[in-house]
Amino acid sequence: MSPVVIGVIGVVVLILFFLLRMPVGFAMAFVGLLGFSYLVSPNAGLDILVRDMFYTFSSYSLSVIPMFVFMGCIASGAGMSKRLYDAGYLMLGRLRGGLAMATIAGCAGFAAICGSTNACAAAMGKVSLPEMKRYDYDDSLASGTVAAAGSLGILIPPSTIFLVYGIMTEQSIGKLFIAGVFPGLILAGLFVSAVVIVCARNPSLAPIGATASWKEKLDGVSGIGEMLVLFLLVITGLFLGWFSPTQAGGAGAAGALLIGLIRRQLTWGGFLTAVKDTLRITCMIMVIVAGATVFGHFMAVSKIPLILADWVSALPLPAMAVMAIIVFIYLVGGCFMDSLAMITLTIPIFYPAIVALGFDPIWFGVIIVLIVEMGVVTPPVGINVYVVKGIARDVPIATIFKGVLPFLIAELIMVGILMAFPKIATFLPSLTTY
Amino acid sequence: MVYEMLSKLDRFERVVDALSHWLNWIAGVAIALMLALIAVDIIGAKLFRWPVPGGIDIVGLLGVVAIGFAIARTQALRGHIEVEFFETKIPQKIRNFVDAVIYALGMLLFVLLTWKTCEYGYTLQSKGEVSMTQGIPLYPFVYGMAFCYLTVFLVLLVQCIRVVYRINK
Numbered sequence: 001m002s003p004v005v006i007g008v009i010g011v012v013v014l015i016l017f018f019l020l021r022m023p024v025g026f027a028m029a030f031v032g033l034l035g036f037s038y039l040v041s042p043n044a045g046l047d048i049l050v051r052d053m054f055y056t057f058s059s060y061s062l063s064v065i066p067m068f069v070f071m072g073c074i075a076s077g078a079g080m081s082k083r084l085y086d087a088g089y090l091m092l093g094r095l096r097g098g099l100a101m102a103t104i105a106g107c108a109g110f111a112a113i114c115g116s117t118n119a120c121a122a123a124m125g126k127v128s129l130p131e132m133k134r135y136d137y138d139d140s141l142a143s144g145t146v147a148a149a150g151s152l153g154i155l156i157p158p159s160t161i162f163l164v165y166g167i168m169t170e171q172s173i174g175k176l177f178i179a180g181v182f183p184g185l186i187l188a189g190l191f192v193s194a195v196v197i198v199c200a201r202n203p204s205l206a207p208i209g210a211t212a213s214w215k216e217k218l219d220g221v222s223g224i225g226e227m228l229v230l231f232l233l234v235i236t237g238l239f240l241g242w243f244s245p246t247q248a249g250g251a252g253a254a255g256a257l258l259i260g261l262i263r264r265q266l267t268w269g270g271f272l273t274a275v276k277d278t279l280r281i282t283c284m285i286m287v288i289v290a291g292a293t294v295f296g297h298f299m300a301v302s303k304i305p306l307i308l309a310d311w312v313s314a315l316p317l318p319a320m321a322v323m324a325i326i327v328f329i330y331l332v333g334g335c336f337m338d339s340l341a342m343i344t345l346t347i348p349i350f351y352p353a354i355v356a357l358g359f360d361p362i363w364f365g366v367i368i369v370l371i372v373e374m375g376v377v378t379p380p381v382g383i384n385v386y387v388v389k390g391i392a393r394d395v396p397i398a399t400i401f402k403g404v405l406p407f408l409i410a411e412l413i414m415v416g417i418l419m420a421f422p423k424i425a426t427f428l429p430s431l432t433t434y
Numbered sequence: 435m436v437y438e439m440l441s442k443l444d445r446f447e448r449v450v451d452a453l454s455h456w457l458n459w460i461a462g463v464a465i466a467l468m469l470a471l472i473a474v475d476i477i478g479a480k481l482f483r484w485p486v487p488g489g490i491d492i493v494g495l496l497g498v499v500a501i502g503f504a505i506a507r508t509q510a511l512r513g514h515i516e517v518e519f520f521e522t523k524i525p526q527k528i529r530n531f532v533d534a535v536i537y538a539l540g541m542l543l544f545v546l547l548t549w550k551t552c553e554y555g556y557t558l559q560s561k562g563e564v565s566m567t568q569g570i571p572l573y574p575f576v577y578g579m580a581f582c583y584l585t586v587f588l589v590l591l592v593q594c595i596r597v598v599y600r601i602n603k
């Protein structure tokens with residue numbers, strides 16, 4: 001059998017293992033080992049497995065992942081999500097749907113210190129869902145808002161998905177992070193517009209809240225000042241080349257720890273929880289990255305990515321039409337597969353084709369993250385929906401999926417905007433050298 | 435007979451659980467040290483022009499401990515990402531059988547990893563391989579990884595036996 005046929009069989013077997021619930025990282029390492037062993041030799045396969053695992057875990061450039069995850073976990077343990085929500089609530093609470101808007105603003109703010117969608121949804125959901133319930137918000141609107149707005153966690157930097165994408169494609173982490181800023185803010189704006197439209201169509205979904213005085217508003221905003229400083233320190237440091245990505249993550253985590261200690265909101269127990277959560281999240285990401293590295297080596301010897309790149313670039317279709325097909329594949333795949341699994345499986349296959357078509361890899365990274373954002377709220381494998389369900393146990397899962405629908409439309413509009421105007425993502429990175 | 439076996443399995447599970455818990459604590463210390471080292475390195479490099487010597491080496495090796503030592507606990511908590519879609523739609527009996535096969539494949543992977551990582555550690559030890567800047571011997575970390583893989587194998591074994599017991603019940 002030719003290497004290409006073996007490669008295709010490998011992809012099919014991998015998807016089968018995914019569907020049979022084998023942990024994603026284990027499945028990729030296992031199939032990568034089998035495929036590489038078959039195409040080269042069993043000894044070479046075992047060698048590559050052992051070395052890929054060890055060198056992935058010991059890679060300095062990959063230590064950026066635990067540091068940014070740590071930053072988000074400490075920020076959550078230090079009550080930063082609550083302060084962000086409170087600030088949003090004081091500013092927007094008096095508007096119809098104001099609490100939902102405050103949730104989106106809070107998520108956008110928390111996304112600036114946390115790089116994971118489910119961590120963002122969990123942190124903000126714990127704070128905002130009881131408040132929305134207290135003010136008689138419709139369950140569907142409240143839970144849908146948290147699930148969708150939580151997905152901003154991976155678009156507004158820092159972002160675990162940008163980190164993994166950047167490492168896999170050897171793109172600058174700093175450029176990827178900065179590329180997510182404008183699309184993230186525009187998407188947050190689109191989410192707020194979705195709330196306005198939904199509430200205008202059915203005012204009973206979201207009653208008007210209490211009005212806050214200007215002094216209360218100023219107090220609320222001053223409570224989030226240090227988070228803005230922390231975000232600016234991390235992103236500016238990365239943008240201007242003061243910090244390597246790992247140092248930026250470390251500075252962010254140390255800064256979050258310092259803020260938590262000064263404000264006396266981070267207890268010893270809270271710190272230990274942050275450490276445990278960091279280990280669990282980091283471990284699950286890094287095992288997938290290590291597995292994807294083994295699988296990537298198998299794909300390389302199967303020559304599938306090169307052949308696909310040649311084939312795609314020779315297609316008698318405009319490059320944008322090919323991109324639309326790829327986006328569609330990601331959209332469908334994202335419904336059934338975890339975001340990280342989807343990215344680590346497809347990037348080694350599609351990335352050479354994207355480069356061959358002449359697309360900007362940074363722009364493609366932002367598109368991928370946007371599509372992944374949709375994947376985390378679409379049925380049946382919408383992880384954020386399950387996170388919200390874990391907090392709002394009395395709300396049926398179908399109600400949450402229904403509540404997510406207006407935000408999904410907003411995300412589709414955002415993908416369209418970004419495809420029509422790539423500069424939105426590429427403008428800021430074009431100003432950087434790092 | 436069955437009761438006796440279950441009692442032995444319970445004891446075995448407690449030992450494996452304690453082991454994975456203990457390794458996770460070591461991983462926790464490593465990640466806290468990693469953060470402290472990076473913070474000291476930034477302050478040293480930016481304010482005093484004196485970065486921590488071999489900081490990159492040490493952070494990388496702490497990464498091995500932080501991640502490698504946490505794999506077993508993450509598996510014990512079923513924390514590794516799985517695609518939960520198709521399997522939930524099939525009957526419980528078939529699901530148990532599929533789970534047992536998947537656990538067995540995972541065990542096979544980690545047995546191979548344990549064996550070959552030990553061999554790799556021995557190679558590094560005999561060649562005297564050290565880290566790039568600080569000359570830290572690499573083999574203890576590789577042996578440590580092999581021990582962690584063995585623990586993951588044991589965790590998977592316990593989970594597999596539990597599923598097989600459910601099938602036979």
